Amino acid sequence: MLRFKRLFETIVSILLSQRDLNPRVCNRSRMTDSTRQRILDTAEQLFADQGFHATTLRQITRQAAVNLAAVNYHHGSKDALILAVFQRRLDELNSDRLARLEAVLNASDPPELEDVLEAFIYPALLLSTQSAGDGGRFMRLLMRAWAENATQLHGTIARQYSHVMRTFADAVSRALGTSPDNLRQQLDFLIGALTYTMAETRDDQVEHTARALIRFGCAGLRDSALAANPQTSLKENIA
Amino acid sequence: MLRFKRLFETIVSILLSQRDLNPRVCNRSRMTDSTRQRILDTAEQLFADQGFHATTLRQITRQAAVNLAAVNYHHGSKDALILAVFQRRLDELNSDRLARLEAVLNASDPPELEDVLEAFIYPALLLSTQSAGDGGRFMRLLMRAWAENATQLHGTIARQYSHVMRTFADAVSRALGTSPDNLRQQLDFLIGALTYTMAETRDDQVEHTARALIRFGCAGLRDSALAANPQTSLKENIA
DNA sequence: GTCTATACAATGATAGAC
DNA sequence: GTCTATCATTGTATAGAC
Missing domain, CATH: 1.10.10.60 (Homeodomain-like)
Structure with a gap:
């Protein structure tokens, strides 16, 4: 009641x-x-x-x-306050992502997959070390909030920033030269890896971690695209 | 009634x-x-x-x-109860993982990377759909718990099951033919992708999701190993 | 040892005066 | 918009019955 x-x-x-x-x-x-x-x-x-x-x-x-x-x-309530704390940071994050992606797409189309993923990953890792006051790591917040309030908060966030995801899915598909249809699941893998990583990355590891994750994600995405579309991607892979 | x-x-x-x-x-x-x-x-x-x-x-x-x-x-307390709920399921999960891994290692040594990852991933996706009562998904619990109680609960769990992680890191390194030293970060990527995925996988998607994640993870691990150890892995990759 | 009834301090939320 | 006073509900602790 x-x-x-x-x-x-x-x-x-x-x-x-x-x-x-x-x-x-x-x-x-x-x-x-x-x-x-x-x-x-x-x-x-x-x-x-x-x-x-x-x-x-x-x-x-x-x-x-x-x-x-x-x-x-x-x-309104404590839960709403929690949500407001998130939205402020996630607005920054996704603005930064979209700006970097636009720069990448303006530089070359189709873009390099590495550049697309960097536009997605790097701002997130930066945010996780910069914000949340005195060196606190913001992304522990995201995981914490996810837990407490999962269906509501996760659903709200996912719905609110779905256009960001769609934009990146398009960019990735253009970089891979495949359809964006079957890409969503692989992008979810990447988001999971990124989120998990953000919770434990220290300030001095950002560069190294970002490079490792970009490499990991690119390999996974390319191989998965190769599975979905063997003949097209194979020669591109050999070349 | x-x-x-x-x-x-x-x-x-x-x-x-x-x-x-x-x-x-x-x-x-x-x-x-x-x-x-x-x-x-x-x-x-x-x-x-x-x-x-x-x-x-x-x-x-x-x-x-x-x-x-x-x-x-x-x-003892509500927090301790939360932890107890987790430990019961995670004990099952990691026992299942280790049993499957042992079977894989007994079959062939060095093992196939795909088989090692399957032993790690498949039981988790099964658990996420089977347990937690009437069709409830258990892994929403894990993400929820992470949030609420992050430092304490996550730390406790990570410490408690670190030997499982070490065992799998060894198996992966043998499958790749590289040292297990630099593997930890890539395994964390995989764990993140797995955890995130578990929260949203339905019963009828387990097989498909598991296959996709195994493929994604194998590609990422192989490529990262190739970066760390170019000459050794290169010819293996070509072969 | 296990279980119950009860009490307590602290919390999130609200109503109404200013 | 802001504040004081107050409310029901929460997790926890304890004393004592089986």
């Missing part, structure tokens, strides 16, 4: 939160945005350090120097 | 309880084991359906028809 109410409110706040991305509706006063922002920053840091469950709203509001009720007023 | 279900579950868990415990510690009465087991089963089902955070101890104890305090008495 109570659960349905919470779920409803979370959904509502997710829907409402989309207007924040739109500059036209951003009419709030500076003081309000400052409170919103301060809650978001503090929450991200505490979540990364302690986990979602262990972090209380009272900790967040005390450290952010705002009232306890403010978090519910601005974000 | 509910009473028959409870009675049935009680009988089943009494029967099952005999194999699950270490014989040395098996001094408990059957009635006690039944309570422990019933808590574990009910918790697993509810965790998979609702997530860890959303599931309350009162829900579990009510549905399992045991007292609220029983869960703390038998497992």
Whole structure:
């Protein structure tokens, strides 16, 4: 009973939160945005350090120097706050990815598979070490959130950024010279490897890890394409 | 109606309880084991359906028809209960993996890389569709748990099953004909892809998904080994 | 040893005054 | 928009019955 109410409110706040991305509706006063922002920053840091469950709203509001009720007023619920923390970072991440991909495609079409994968992988590994406050690793957050709230949060994120995935699938298929139809599963393998890796990569390993993962993913994608489309890819592979 | 279900579950868990415990510690009465087991089963089902955070101890104890305090008495805390739910399944999983790997190594040494990866991947995908009660997918649990409790639970699990990973790393290195030193990172890529995939694989896709992931992983591992050890692997690759 | 009833501090959320 | 006061619910601890 109570659960349905919470779920409803979370959904509502997710829907409402989309207007924040739109500059036209951003009419709030500076003081309000400052409170919103301060809650978001503090929450991200505490979540990364302690986990979602262990972090209380009272900790967040005390450290952010705002009232306890403010978090519910601005974000609706604790779950919605978690989602908001994610969306801010994932918006950055996917913007960065798309910008790099566009640069790659402008340089040469069809592109090199390595370059496409680098545009996808490198920003993610950078994000995992840069953000989340003082050296905290952001991507532990993603895995943590995934766990707690799996169906809802994962579904929301996947739906919201599906166009990014589709764009990259197209680019990969052009690089491989095959149809993008059967590519989705292999891209999921790559996403899994990337996500898992992000949770444990340190700042000084980013370059090395990115190169290893790009190589690993390229080999897997090329071989799988070779399986789906033997005659076309074979000669390309030999050449 | 509910009473028959409870009675049935009680009988089943009494029967099952005999194999699950270490014989040395098996001094408990059957009635006690039944309570422990019933808590574990009910918790697993509810965790998979609702997530860890959303599931309350009162829900579990009510549905399992045991007292609220029983869960703390038998497992210590909610977090420890979560860990216990995992260990039961992961013990099965890794036993299955090691048994299959041993069969592969007995058949031929050095083994085929595909066979080694199949021994690692296939049981996991099977588990993700079989267990967790009524068609629930167990591996959503793993991702969920990762999230909530990341440092502690992930660390515990990784430490506890590190020997399994080492055994597989050895087998892979023998199949590739290279040193196992630089293999760990590529195996992590594979684990990430596997974990991510398990969360979304349906019962009827297991065979197809397993084949695709094995192929993907083999290609990635072979190419990475080729990078680390050019001259040795090159001719093997051509041959 | 196992189980039960009960109590407790802390949490997320809310209502209403300002 | 913000705050104070308050609520129901949570995980956990304990005392005592079988």
